[in-house]
Amino acid sequence: MEVTDLEKIVSVLKEKYEEDILYAEMLYDFPTISLKKEKIVEIIQYLRDNSETKFEFLTTLCGIHYPELNQIAVMYQLHNMMTGKRVRLKTYLPIELPTVTSLTSVFPGANWMERETYDFFGVIFEGHPNLKRILNVDEMIIFPLRKEYPLEDQVREDKNDAMFGR
Amino acid sequence: MEVNHTIEDHIYQPEEKRYSYLNLGPTHPATHGIFQNVLKMDGEIIVEATSTIGYIHRAFEKLAERRPFYQITPITDRMNYCSSPINNIGWHMTVEKLLGIEIPKRVQYLRVIVMELARIADHIICNAVIGIDTGALTGFVYMFQQREEIYEIYEHICGARLTSNVGRIGGFERDFTPRTWEKIDTFLNNFPTVLKEFESLLSRNRIFMDRTVGCGPITAEKALSYSFTGPNLRAAGVDYDVRVAMPYSSYDDFDFQIPVGKNGDTYDRFMVRQEEMWQSLSIIKQAIAKIPEGPFHANVPEFYLPPKEEVYNNMEALIYHFKIVMGETDVPKGEVYHCVEGGNGELGFYLISDGGRQPFRLHFRRPCFIYYQAFPEMVKGSMLSDAILTMSSMNVIAGELDS
Amino acid sequence: MSTLTEDIRMADRPEGLEGQGFFATKLQTVVGLARKNSIWPLPFATSCCGIEFMATMGAHYDLARFGSERLSFSPRQADLLMVMGTIAKKMGPVLRQVYEQMAEPRWVLSVGACASSGGIFDTYSVLQGIDRIIPVDVYVPGCPPRPEQIIDGVIKIQRLVETESLRRRDSPEYKAMLNTYGIE
Numbered sequence: 034m035e036v037t038d039l040e041k042i043v044s045v046l047k048e049k050y051e052e053d054i055l056y057a058e059m060l061y062d063f064p065t066i067s068l069k070k071e072k073i074v075e076i077i078q079y080l081r082d083n084s085e086t087k088f089e090f091l092t093t094l095c096g097i098h099y100p101e102l103n104q105i106a107v108m109y110q111l112h113n114m115m116t117g118k119r120v121r122l123k124t125y126l127p128i129e130l131p132t133v134t135s136l137t138s139v140f141p142g143a144n145w146m147e148r149e150t151y152d153f154f155g156v157i158f159e160g161h162p163n164l165k166r167i168l169n170v171d172e173m174i175i176f177p178l179r180k181e182y183p184l185e186d187q188v189r190e191d192k193n194d195a196m197f198g199r
Numbered sequence: 200m201e202v203n204h205t206i207e208d209h210i211y212q213p214e215e216k217r218y219s220y221l222n223l224g225p226t227h228p229a230t231h232g233i234f235q236n237v238l239k240m241d242g243e244i245i246v247e248a249t250s251t252i253g254y255i256h257r258a259f260e261k262l263a264e265r266r267p268f269y270q271i272t273p274i275t276d277r278m279n280y281c282s283s284p285i286n287n288i289g290w291h292m293t294v295e296k297l298l299g300i301e302i303p304k305r306v307q308y309l310r311v312i313v314m315e316l317a318r319i320a321d322h323i324i325c326n327a328v329i330g331i332d333t334g335a336l337t338g339f340v341y342m343f344q345q346r347e348e349i350y351e352i353y354e355h356i357c358g359a360r361l362t363s364n365v366g367r368i369g370g371f372e373r374d375f376t377p378r379t380w381e382k383i384d385t386f387l388n389n390f391p392t393v394l395k396e397f398e399s400l401l402s403r404n405r406i407f408m409d410r411t412v413g414c415g416p417i418t419a420e421k422a423l424s425y426s427f428t429g430p431n432l433r434a435a436g437v438d439y440d441v442r443v444a445m446p447y448s449s450y451d452d453f454d455f456q457i458p459v460g461k462n463g464d465t466y467d468r469f470m471v472r473q474e475e476m477w478q479s480l481s482i483i484k485q486a487i488a489k490i491p492e493g494p495f496h497a498n499v500p501e502f503y504l505p506p507k508e509e510v511y512n513n514m515e516a517l518i519y520h521f522k523i524v525m526g527e528t529d530v531p532k533g534e535v536y537h538c539v540e541g542g543n544g545e546l547g548f549y550l551i552s553d554g555g556r557q558p559f560r561l562h563f564r565r566p567c568f569i570y571y572q573a574f575p576e577m578v579k580g581s582m583l584s585d586a587i588l589t590m591s592s593m594n595v596i597a598g599e600l601d602s
Numbered sequence: 603m604s605t606l607t608e609d610i611r612m613a614d615r616p617e618g619l620e621g622q623g624f625f626a627t628k629l630q631t632v633v634g635l636a637r638k639n640s641i642w643p644l645p646f647a648t649s650c651c652g653i654e655f656m657a658t659m660g661a662h663y664d665l666a667r668f669g670s671e672r673l674s675f676s677p678r679q680a681d682l683l684m685v686m687g688t689i690a691k692k693m694g695p696v697l698r699q700v701y702e703q704m705a706e707p708r709w710v711l712s713v714g715a716c717a718s719s720g721g722i723f724d725t726y727s728v729l730q731g732i733d734r735i736i737p738v739d740v741y742v743p744g745c746p747p748r749p750e751q752i753i754d755g756v757i758k759i760q761r762l763v764e765t766e767s768l769r770r771r772d773s774p775e776y777k778a779m780l781n782t783y784g785i786e
């Protein structure tokens with residue numbers, strides 16, 4: 034029986050990090066694994082260096098706010114360019130204290146992506162060399178992409194919200 | 200008179216180097232787009248560079264959570280606005296992946312033609328602007344005339360010049376008219392001559408090569424660790440192209456090559472884009488030769504607006520029209536990631552849908568944002584004019600840099 | 603062939619007193635005529651409208667015919683500030699500083715929907731129109747506007763330049779208008 038991609042990655046992970054796997058599934062042909070947040074950077078480094086998976090390319094990193102669960106997820110997507118396999122890893126952080134270790138020691142390309150996630154969601158990446166806001170103004174105090182904050186600027190007076198159903 | 204400094208302060212201390220700080224931007228004639236670099240200079244040599252971006256942050260990701268799927272296409276236009284059809288079609292393919300729609304072959308070939316024209320348009324701007332930054336202003340004027348021809352083709356297909364909003368979820372809004380095919384043929388006949396002329400102006404030009412060879416280099420390992428994709432990565436020597444690695448929209452039916460550079464410097468980036476334009480021309484010719492007949496959109500009445508004649512005459516079409524516009528169609532829940540080869544690299548769309556008509560979360564994997572992080576490292580130790588050239592050869596487009 | 607010569611409209615000579623070897627007219631007319639045909643724009647291009655501006659400066663729709671051959675990127679040497687593209691709140695102070703550095707007489711052309719009113723980006727980070735921070739003379743709508751529309755905007759600016767009184771910039775009304783923006 035042929036081993037699917039998901040099973041292969043899970044079996045590689047189970048060799049050392051069995052207790053960190055929360056959930057693994059294939060979403061639209063994409064292996065997605067949810068992990069605990071404590072050892073996520075070690076796990077990514079292990080997947081990068083392991084000769085069976087060799088996920089040496091970080092595609093993207095973003096945050097997702099789940100208001101019903103009161104959690105902010107951080108999603109990492111890794112890619113093995115030689116075989117074309119990809120994997121998505123998600124960790125869930127509590128909204129009161131969303132901290133996780135920074136990935137910049139493993140992939141320098143995660144630097145700005147983590148700054149963007151901090152800017153939008155307030156996720157604190159420990160060990161990040163320069164965790165400042167990157168896209169919004171530095172004086173902003175809220176984390177705008179969280180669901181409780183509105184899209185529009187509340188102080189503008191020339192747009193009639195009633196006409197546009199806002 | 201109180202003197203609170205001594206004579207020693209005024210004598211130059213050779214052990215302590217004094218650096219000057221030069222502010223490049225955000226408004227600057229040579230930076231194409233608004234982002235700021237504060238350069239720590241030791242005379243003419245750059246010691247360190249600090250980038251500040253976000254001067255055109257328009258909150259696309261938050262805006263997308265407010266709009267239904269078909270209204271997000273105009274937003275994707277404005278990311279890499281030099282090649283906006285690629286963004287649009289990439290987004291439509293993401294939604295089609297979520298909904299599980301099967302796209303007819305003719306639509307896929309038409310999409311390939313539009314995307315390759317957009318890629319040519321993007322590389323025209325980048326290369327012409329590299330020419331301007333080295334002082335060769337003529338190339339810009341001649342190449343931009345060709346971009347006008349591409350604009351006219353876009354106008355025939357979708358009605359707009361720059362921010363095209365082309366296509367629909369499931370295909371195109373109308374088939375290509377005979378006049379469109381004529382215009383594409385004229386373009387394919389005229390463009391190679393102009394491209395050859397532009398190439399002969401610059402590619403073996405001694406002054407251009409002196410300026411660009413060895414300027415802003417990056418090795419393949421460093422480029423991979425910084426998650427480079429696209430022409431910048433290919434110039435460093437890695438042949439990763441999403442069209443070949445994960446073929447989408449029938450790209451595996453076409454025969455084309457991926458140009459790869461050696462040193463990852465400005466000259467390599469210029470030549471890689473130049474060669475990619477030739478390859479795109481060949482792909483368009485192959486697509487026109489092999490295009491099959493068929494419908495110009497998929498048969499998905501739940502997501503593709505029916506034509507107006509049917510809406511006024513036919514009951515089902517009226518109901519579908521109402522359901523689509525009012526948002527009553529059922530959208531499956533799920534998380535999907537789809538990537539296309541944009542003008543700058545792997546343009547990815549990560550979409551989480553919770554069953555409503557608006558996305559729960561939409562994240563754009565913007566190649567420009569990711570590779571611009573490496574700019575301080577590419578520019579360390581080079582001179583100021585090299586920094587300008589490196590920046591423009593990386594094709595930094597501000598709309599893609601800040602979302 | 604006769605229609606070709608019929609379509610040409612020669613520029614009208616301004617009103618004045620003419621004689622053998624002299625032509626007398628108002629100083630304002632002459633200065634207006636000279637200024638309108640040699641406007642030096644400062645292209646403050648931020649996003650997509652900037653690409654349409656590049657197309658306007660190209661050979662197909664040539665803006666240089668109207669006297670704007672020399673684009674000045676230094677505000678001190680520019681007459682017309684063309685703001686093209688979205689201005690985010692982070693960029694607002696920069697735009698204001700550029701405007702304040704320009705010397706009188708100066709005009710502002712706001713190109714595109716984003717510069718005029720925020721455009722499709724009704725978000726927390728976008729300035730809803732540059733006329734919140736600097737006074738604007740002509741607005742060019744469009745997303746992005748076609749090059750013909752941008753040229754139409756420049757022609758409207760030319761009309762403003764031609765008919766402007768020489769004393770306008772020192773008048774108390776103008777100063778009061780600048781004070782409403784907080785510019786001294």
